[in-house]
Amino acid sequence: MEKNSMTRKIFAAFLFFFFVFGFRVETIFAKGISEDSLMRVEIRSDAMRAIPQIEVTTIDPTQMSDTFAKTETPIGQIYQFDLINKEEYDRKKPVQIEIAVPADLATQRMHGARYIAFYNGTKKIWQALPSQENEKTHVVQTSIHLPYARLMIFEEEIPGVGAASWYGYKNCDCAASPDYPKGTRLLVTSVADPKKSVIVRVNDYGPERDVHPDRIIDLDKVAFKKLAKLGAGVIDVRVTLVK
Numbered sequence: 001m002e003k004n005s006m007t008r009k010i011f012a013a014f015l016f017f018f019f020v021f022g023f024r025v026e027t028i029f030a031k032g033i034s035e036d037s038l039m040r041v042e043i044r045s046d047a048m049r050a051i052p053q054i055e056v057t058t059i060d061p062t063q064m065s066d067t068f069a070k071t072e073t074p075i076g077q078i079y080q081f082d083l084i085n086k087e088e089y090d091r092k093k094p095v096q097i098e099i100a101v102p103a104d105l106a107t108q109r110m111h112g113a114r115y116i117a118f119y120n121g122t123k124k125i126w127q128a129l130p131s132q133e134n135e136k137t138h139v140v141q142t143s144i145h146l147p148y149a150r151l152m153i154f155e156e157e158i159p160g161v162g163a164a165s166w167y168g169y170k171n172c173d174c175a176a177s178p179d180y181p182k183g184t185r186l187l188v189t190s191v192a193d194p195k196k197s198v199i200v201r202v203n204d205y206g207p208e209r210d211v212h213p214d215r216i217i218d219l220d221k222v223a224f225k226k227l228a229k230l231g232a233g234v235i236d237v238r239v240t241l242v243k
Contacts, residue, residue: 030042030043030044030045030048030051030052030054031054032054032055032056032081033056034056034058034077034079035056035058036058036077038076038077038079038099038100038102039056039058039077039079039081039097039098039099039100039151040097040098040099041054041056041081041095041096041097042095042096042097042098043083043089043093043095043096044093046090046093047089047090047092047093047094047095048085048088048089048090049088049090050085050088052083052085052088052089053083053084053085054081054082054083054084055081055082055084056079056080056081056082057079057080057081057082058077058078058079058080059077059078059079059080059150060077060078061074061076061077061078061152063078064078064119064150067119067124067125067126068126069125069126071157072117072126072154073111073154073155073156073157074152074153074154075101075102075105075114075152075153075154075155076099076101076102076105076152076153077152078119078150078151078152079099079150079151079152080148080149080150080151081095081097081148081149081151082147082148083095083147083148086147086148089147091145091146091147092145093145094143094144094145095143095144095145095146095147096141096143097116097129097141097142097143097144097151098139098140098141099116099139099140099151099152099153100137100138100139100140101114101133101138101139101140101153106138107138107181111155111156111158111179112155112156112157112158112159112179113133113155113156113178113179113209114131114133114140114153114154114155114156115128115129115130115131115133115140115142115153115154115156116128116129116131116140116141116142116151116152116153116154117129117151117152117154118144118146118149118150118151119149119150119151119152126152126154128154129142129143129144130142130210132210135205140153158179158180159179159216159239160238160239160240161191161216161236161237161238161239162214162215162216162217162236162237162239163212163214163215163216163234163235163236163237164188164215164216164217164218164219164224164227164234164235164236164237165207165212165215165218165219165224165233165234166218166219166220166221166223166224166230166233167218167219167220167221168220168221169204169220170203170220171220171221171222172201172203172220172222172223173198173199173200173201173220173222173223173226174200174201174202174203174204174220174223175188175200175201175202175203175204175217175218175219175220175223176202176203176204176205176206176207176217176218177202177204177205177206177216177217177218177239178205178206178207178208178209178216179216180202180241181202182202182203182204182205183201183202183203184201184202184241185199185200185201185202185241185242186199186200186201186202186217186239186240186241186242187199187239187240187241187242188200188217188219188223188227188237188238188239188240189227189237189238189240190227190228190235190236190237191235191236191237191238192228192235192236193227194238196226196227196228197226197227198219198223198226198227199242200219200220200223204218206218215234216237216239217237217239
């Protein structure tokens, strides 16, 4: 185990909230929480043949800095969880993971999508897990079917080129963005016809990346019509921050 790592053993405060009807016992969660309280592991009792024993460790990311790809932006600490009695774990049941973005990083700058990745020791790479961030609490959630993993939040770069759709909202040169905060001014240019562009102000959040991964902006129909006919539906655009 790395030096200077902060280790906290959580021998799951396994609280049994159960309801007995005949011989039936309802399943519950066992939880492990990191020392800084930013990372939480949860596992259902029906995934275990014995009471879970969860060890949670916080690792300084500088100890693994050589494992980060140049295109990856790591956020916060590395968290390692270890289900000590892993032989009792049913891998068909997922382990639920939550990691909160540190408060000083949550809203201080513009960023692309945030996701949790686990370190694949065999391939020596960080592999992204399907993740979702709560935009209000800045908690990133995922699940994994492993009894042990090192996990960390990463940020994607804000995409500059992608798809744009339109919506009828306030009839203005405005837009919804999943990356830029409200009030930001953006130059949106048609990829098909670079002579057509429009400056919009972000006034809403969206589109949801887990639903529309290729769309980087939704334009009000007034702004969209300056780039293409509404009948086009979706067009490719280049988005640039106006400073």
